[in-house]
Amino acid sequence: MASLWFIFGAIAGALLVLRSLLKNVNWFLYEAKLGDKQYSLPPGDMGWPIIGNMWSFLRAFKSSKPDSFMDSIVKRFGNTGIYKVFMFGFPSVIVTSPEACKKVLTDDENFEPGWPQSTVELIGEKSFIKMPFEEHRRLRRLTSASINGYEALSVYLKYIEEIVISSLEKWTQMGEIEFLTQMRKLTFKIIIHIFLGSESEPVMEALEREYTVLNLGVRAMRINIPGFAFHKSLKARKNLVAIFQSIVDKRRNERRGKEPAPGKKAKDMMDSLIDAVDENGRKLGDDEIIDIMLMYLNAGHESSGHITMWATYFLQRHPEFFRKAKEEQVEMLKRRPPSQKGLKLEDVRKMEYLSKVIDETMRVVTFSLMVFRQARNDVKVNGYLIPKGWRVLTWFRSVHFDSELYPDPREFNPENFSVVRKAGEFLPFGAGTRLCPGNDLAKLEISVFLHHFLLKYELEQLNPKSPIRFLPHTRPLDNCLARIKKQEAA
Ligand code: HEM
Numbered sequence: 001m002a003s004l005w006f007i008f009g010a011i012a013g014a015l016l017v018l019r020s021l022l023k024n025v026n027w028f029l030y031e032a033k034l035g036d037k038q039y040s041l042p043p044g045d046m047g048w049p050i051i052g053n054m055w056s057f058l059r060a061f062k063s064s065k066p067d068s069f070m071d072s073i074v075k076r077f078g079n080t081g082i083y084k085v086f087m088f089g090f091p092s093v094i095v096t097s098p099e100a101c102k103k104v105l106t107d108d109e110n111f112e113p114g115w116p117q118s119t120v121e122l123i124g125e126k127s128f129i130k131m132p133f134e135e136h137r138r139l140r141r142l143t144s145a146s147i148n149g150y151e152a153l154s155v156y157l158k159y160i161e162e163i164v165i166s167s168l169e170k171w172t173q174m175g176e177i178e179f180l181t182q183m184r185k186l187t188f189k190i191i192i193h194i195f196l197g198s199e200s201e202p203v204m205e206a207l208e209r210e211y212t213v214l215n216l217g218v219r220a221m222r223i224n225i226p227g228f229a230f231h232k233s234l235k236a237r238k239n240l241v242a243i244f245q246s247i248v249d250k251r252r253n254e255r256r257g258k259e260p261a262p263g264k265k266a267k268d269m270m271d272s273l274i275d276a277v278d279e280n281g282r283k284l285g286d287d288e289i290i291d292i293m294l295m296y297l298n299a300g301h302e303s304s305g306h307i308t309m310w311a312t313y314f315l316q317r318h319p320e321f322f323r324k325a326k327e328e329q330v331e332m333l334k335r336r337p338p339s340q341k342g343l344k345l346e347d348v349r350k351m352e353y354l355s356k357v358i359d360e361t362m363r364v365v366t367f368s369l370m371v372f373r374q375a376r377n378d379v380k381v382n383g384y385l386i387p388k389g390w391r392v393l394t395w396f397r398s399v400h401f402d403s404e405l406y407p408d409p410r411e412f413n414p415e416n417f418s419v420v421r422k423a424g425e426f427l428p429f430g431a432g433t434r435l436c437p438g439n440d441l442a443k444l445e446i447s448v449f450l451h452h453f454l455l456k457y458e459l460e461q462l463n464p465k466s467p468i469r470f471l472p473h474t475r476p477l478d479n480c481l482a483r484i485k486k487q488e489a490a
Helices: 002-023 025-040 054-061 068-077 098-106 117-123 133-147 149-174 179-196 201-216 229-256 269-275 286-317 319-335 345-349 352-365 396-400 439-456
Strands: 082-087 090-095 111-113 370-375 379-381 384-386 391-395 457-461 481-486
Touching: 002 025, 025 082, 025 090, 025 384, 054 068, 068 082, 082 391, 090 098, 098 370, 098 379, 098 391, 098 396, 117 229, 117 286, 133 149, 133 179, 133 269, 133 286, 149 179, 149 345, 149 439, 149 481, 179 201, 179 269, 179 286, 179 439, 179 481, 201 229, 201 286, 229 269, 229 286, 269 286, 286 319, 286 352, 286 439, 286 457, 319 352, 319 439, 345 439, 352 439, 370 396, 391 396, 439 457
Parallel strands: 090 391
Antiparallel strands: 082 090, 111 370, 370 391, 379 384, 457 481
16 A cells, blocks of 8 residues: 555656656747846746646637636736746747837847747738838838828728618628627728729639638637648638739730729739839739738738728617717717718717727727747846747737726726827827828728717627627627617618
8 A cells, every 4th residue: 555655656746847847948049048138038837848837828719718828927927917828839028018019119229020930921911011111111101101191091981881771781681690700701801992993803712711720720729630620721821922913014014014903993912013113123923913902802801801890899788988989979870961971081080089099999808918029139128037039919909998097897888988098009000100000991991880870770699698809809709799779760
């Protein structure tokens, strides 16, 4: 009997030693070699070899309590606003305070994009997320011109309004719909119209289908084995590239024939990219054009589709905010000259309360949970060292759920935006030279949708207790199964 206890004791002891050895592998590989500099690292725990902290991250974000991941880090290491971890295959630092996030995002000398390899492979090596600084600046200026500014947005407003009105009407006749799925289709049509002009319905449907699969793998583990999300997403990327290639070929052929395509009007983003020439006379290759288009079309519909769904969802669940938001729209209509058909950009810019509703939705949902950077040099943030080459994850969710900035942060309350927010306190679109170039367009789309929804419609959720999923993006598990109905008095 005594020898049995001895064997159990020895096994338990060996397991403890093994655990402690394994727990020190990442320290040995990444911290020890920093020498004395390791003592300036932020507090934290680099987890297990290879997987690092990914298991705890995925467990939390696949549960109903995603914030348990950061909460447990803060509980163990204190509220320093900066922590070392090992995530997405790299030694990394998570920053959670407004000041630290702002510093990282606005300091291009010390930080560059540092997205996980899986994201780069799916979105494209030649897209903005991997592009050198100067090239990024040039192409960003070129491409964002077509989605920013008064003139461009006024042109799109007409199309957005038409498609919003017809979609809402159609949905009332469809009965049960997955509201999120329909919203994503709607924002996809808008972005295709803006970037590719009039592509045929089958091309559009094929693109939309492939993007849905692509996105499922963006935050998944990089396991390229049949059956895993990342593998499926890689296949979807291949299909997307083939579709975009056929569009580029068609455009180039039209140019060779020197004939305008039938029915083609203004120059769209694809044309601008084909025509672009740098200071050395170099034109972009097909692979570069395709990666930039693939990135823009993805960034340009998933986020706005999700946020519009959530804003509608929150308004419907909070009758007092619904009433207030509707009142603003009704008042605006009353003040509008009777001869005016449809919305103008000036009208949208005057929707102050609706703007608060949208900002609050973006805060509570935090569609981009974090963005990724890589340190180009050893750099100090909040008094701690971020070593050269380490990744930095700006954890927007912690900024947006900070109870010192937003009282009762888990509650939806547009009044949170009656206060002017300081730089860094509200980062739905990031900051610095990588600030989302589609921010104005996104707010315009969401505002136009909510304007028409509030005036005439309501959302009846069929499964109001549907659980919420947080990866790859926050959404109701049933994609918001609902009926869109006409309001009784409307
Ligand atoms: C509510 C909607 C949206 C949200 C929450 C959102 C969020 C973001 C965030 C946080 C970034 C910063 C990434 C970084 O710092 O690395 C970003 C970048 C970007 N967004 Fe958006 N976005 C939205 C809508 C759009 C739309 C409508 C478009 C296109 C028309 C777009 C195109 C892009 C592009 C191309 C980038 C990369 C910019 C660069 O690296 O220079 N986004 N977005």
